[in-house]
Amino acid sequence: MIVYEYPFNERIRTLLRLEDLYEKFMFFVQQGHPLQHHVALSTIFEMLEVAGRADLKSDLLQELERQKQVLQAFRANPNVQAEALDAVLDEVDSISAALIASGGKTGQNIRDNEWLMSIRGRTIIPGGACEFDLPSYYAWQHRPAQQRVEDISGWFAPLAPLFSALTFVLRLLRETGRPTKIIAQAGSFQQMLQGKVYQMLRLTLDERLGAIPEISANKYMLWVRFTVQDGDMKPRPYDHDVPFDLALCNF
Numbered sequence: 039m040i041v042y043e044y045p046f047n048e049r050i051r052t053l054l055r056l057e058d059l060y061e062k063f064m065f066f067v068q069q070g071h072p073l074q075h076h077v078a079l080s081t082i083f084e085m086l087e088v089a090g091r092a093d094l095k096s097d098l099l100q101e102l103e104r105q106k107q108v109l110q111a112f113r114a115n116p117n118v119q120a121e122a123l124d125a126v127l128d129e130v131d132s133i134s135a136a137l138i139a140s141g142g143k144t145g146q147n148i149r150d151n152e153w154l155m156s157i158r159g160r161t162i163i164p165g166g167a168c169e170f171d172l173p174s175y176y177a178w179q180h181r182p183a184q185q186r187v188e189d190i191s192g193w194f195a196p197l198a199p200l201f202s203a204l205t206f207v208l209r210l211l212r213e214t215g216r217p218t219k220i221i222a223q224a225g226s227f228q229q230m231l232q233g234k235v236y237q238m239l240r241l242t243l244d245e246r247l248g249a250i251p252e253i254s255a256n257k258y259m260l261w262v263r264f265t266v267q268d269g270d271m272k273p274r275p276y277d278h279d280v281p282f283d284l285a286l287c288n289f
Contacts, residue, residue, distance in 0.1 A: 039242050039243065039244060039245065040242070040243060040244075040245040041240060041241070041242045042240070042241045042242075042243075042251050042253070043238060043239065043240050043241075044238065044239040044241070044253040044255065045237070045238055046235070046236050046237055046238060046239070046255060047237065049097065050211070050237050050238050052088060052089075052094070053204045053207065053208055054208070055088050056085060056088055056089060056094075056201070056204055057201075057204060057205065057208060059081055059084050059085050059088065060085070060201045060205070062077075062081050063078055063081040063082065063085070063194070066078035066081065067187060067190050067191065067194075068187075070183040071183075072179035072180070072186070075179070075183075075186045075187070075190060076167065076179065078190055079157070079190055079193075080161050082145075082148065082190070082193060082194055082197070083148075083158045083161060085145070085197065086144070086145040086148060086149075089144045089145065089197075089200065090144065090145070094144065094200060094204070095137060095140070095144060095200060098137060098200070098203040098204060098207060099134060099137055099138065099203075101207050101289075102130055102133060102134045102137075102203060102206070102207070103134070104289070105130060105207070105210055105289070106127060106130045106131075106134075108289075109123060109126060109127055109130070110127065129206065130206070133199070133202050133203050133206050134203075136198075136199040136202065136203075137199045137200065137202075137203050139199070140196055140199045140200065142196075144197065144200060145196070145197060146196075147193070147196045148193060151193075153174065154193065156172070157172060157175050160172055160175075210289070211237055211238055211287050211288075211289060212238070212240065212287060214287045214288060214289065215238070215240050215285030215286060215287035216285060217240075217242065217283040217284065217285045218283065218284050218285070219281065219282075219283055220281070220282055220283070220284050221279050221280065221281050221282075222262060222264055222279065222280040222281075222282065223279055224277050224278070224279065225249070225263065225264040225265075225275060225276040225277050225278060225279075225280055226261075226262070226263050226264070227261070227262045227263075227280075228259065228260065228261050228262075229259070229260045229284075230258065230259055230260075231255070231256075231257055231258055231259060231260055232258070233257050233258060234257070234288075235257055235288065236255075236286045236287065236288045237287055237288050237289060238286075238287040238288075239253060239255065239260070239284070239285070239286055239287070240284075240285040240287060241253070241262065241282055241283070241284055241285075242282060242283040242285075243280065243281070243282035243283070244281075247280060248266050248267075248276075249264040249265070249266060249276045249280045250264065250265050250266065250267065250273065250276075251263070251264055251282075252264070252265060262284075263275070264276040264280050
């Protein structure tokens with residue numbers, strides 16, 4: 039099965055972009071080749087670009103506090119396991135405390151590092167990080183792999199609380215969705231949302247179908263149109279019935 043997610047607003051779109059970059063970073067930083075570590079470092083620069091567009095830290099802190107209030111209200115519910123609830127609340131407190139303690143603007147430690155900023159400036163240019171452009175960076179790439187990992191991990195460390203928070207918030211959001219089995223007749227599906235506000239859509243289908251969903255939505259209507267790619271990768275309409283699971287997520 040393959041899961042497609044569609045954000046309904048700019049806030050969730052930003053969180054999903056950062057989550058994608060974080061997964062990419064975690065993969066490449068754990069590798070051993072200098073080129074893989076170059077990708078890991080470049081990904082940190084991309085994180086700064088995305089995170090710098092909004093005051094994510096305060097936004098996440100507000101959301102964590104809101105979720106804490108919602109979760110505490112479940113204490114009066116006899117069907118809720120107290121230990122499990124306490125564990126989640128402790129996790130919220132821990133993530134919030136780390137985010138508050140991080141202080142300052144997101145990624146300021148990197149912006150204050152002239153050497154890293156010189157690399158960032160060159161990576162924007164196609165092929166701009168060659169050894170003749172950045173000999174000191176080329177020399178760093180020839181250091182032992184473990185030392186490069188420690189350096190990159192150290193540069194990323196001040197960003198870690200932000201990513202712990204957004205990972206937790208997205209996890210809670212995904213858990214609010216209740217999958218519904220649907221069949222898109224002749225590759226098309228529409229649903230009236232009647233003005234109800236959602237944060238995210240999750241669509242799950244069998245990847246063996248080869249069907250690719252194109253999703254558009256507003257607060258009134260959701261439209262899913264399936265396509266398939268031919269030999270030259272050009273999409274064309276998928277005109278067969280498509281069974282899939284649909285989950286609409288909202289805090």
